[in-house]
Amino acid sequence: MSVKVISVLENILQANDQIAAENRARLDAAGVYAINLMSAPGAGKTALIEQTLRALTPQVRIGMINGDTTAASMDAERGAQAGAMAVHINTGGNCHLEAHMVRQALSALDLSTLDLLIVENVGNLVCPAGWDLGTHARVMIASVTEGDDKPYKYPSMYRAADVLILNKIDLLPYLQFNLDYYLRGVRLLKPEIQVFQVSCRTGEGISAWIDWLRECVSSKRLT
Numbered sequence: 314m315s316v317k318v319i320s321v322l323e324n325i326l327q328a329n330d331q332i333a334a335e336n337r338a339r340l341d342a343a344g345v346y347a348i349n350l351m352s353a354p355g356a357g358k359t360a361l362i363e364q365t366l367r368a369l370t371p372q373v374r375i376g377m378i379n380g381d382t383t384a385a386s387m388d389a390e391r392g393a394q395a396g397a398m399a400v401h402i403n404t405g406g407n408c409h410l411e412a413h414m415v416r417q418a419l420s421a422l423d424l425s426t427l428d429l430l431i432v433e434n435v436g437n438l439v440c441p442a443g444w445d446l447g448t449h450a451r452v453m454i455a456s457v458t459e460g461d462d463k464p465y466k467y468p469s470m471y472r473a474a475d476v477l478i479l480n481k482i483d484l485l486p487y488l489q490f491n492l493d494y495y496l497r498g499v500r501l502l503k504p505e506i507q508v509f510q511v512s513c514r515t516g517e518g519i520s521a522w523i524d525w526l527r528e529c530v531s532s533k534r535l536t
């Protein structure tokens with residue numbers, strides 16, 4: 314007897330990519346630039362969103378989709394309090410967002426009133442990397458408290474990211490974090506990646522990130 318092998322994961326990923334392409338087309342039609350923020354739990358995704366909102370609103374109209382494994386919607390509430398149109402997605406325990414979840418959240422937002430959409434993925438250093446959501450850029454946040462060996466141990470998200478934000482640099486004096494070793498590991502995986510070193514606590518380095526993002530939003534408005 315022979316065994317039939319069905320590649321379920323491949324089919325699921327293909328279906329996800331199809332929906333992601335539809336999400337991107339919808340965002341393009343509305344002139345909204347979208348980023349997918351990915352990181353380990355606690356690296357500072359919501360803190361970066363708060364800093365970004367502080368710097369860009371009201372000139373840039375910002376929406377936020379926040380994915381969490383439970384109904385706890387405090388991150389979306391933090392975004393709303395800082396001025397974003399915020400939608401919370403409860404993934405029901407799933408360790409990453411998928412394109413169909415973002416499609417549903419897009420329907421809860423009036424895209425014609427937005428310039429920028431920030432998707433905060435579930436805090437996880439592995440799973441989110443494999444799933445296109447239909448955003449225009451994947452932004453990874455790493456924090457120095459995670460250790461300088463992380464690019465070597467968790468390469469998938471570094472490979473998937475277009476931009477890397479190294480957060481919590483205010484804590485560098487208190488840690489044994491070898492920045493050269495860390496950046497060498499990053500560049501081995503993704504030589505051309507753009508890196509911003511920031512502190513969401515003190516605001517150091519945030520302006521370079523904001524300039525980059527403002528430029529992306531402006532380019533999208535013009536296309």
Ligand SMILES: Nc1nc2c(ncn2[C@@H]2O[C@H](COP(=O)(O)OP(=O)(O)OP(=O)(O)O)[C@@H](O)[C@H]2O)c(=O)[nH]1
Nearest residue numbers: 353354355356357358359360436480481512513514
């Ligand atoms: N010292 C320092 N602490 C920071 C910085 N950025 C964030 N934090 C702290 O790190 C903790 C986690 O920040 P969050 O923004 O909630 O992290 P997150 O990635 O959104 O976390 P999850 O959504 O739970 O995955 C909070 O206590 C923040 O105050 C920073 O630049 N420096």
Ligand SMILES: [Mg+2]
Nearest residue numbers: 358359388433
């Ligand atoms: Mg958060």
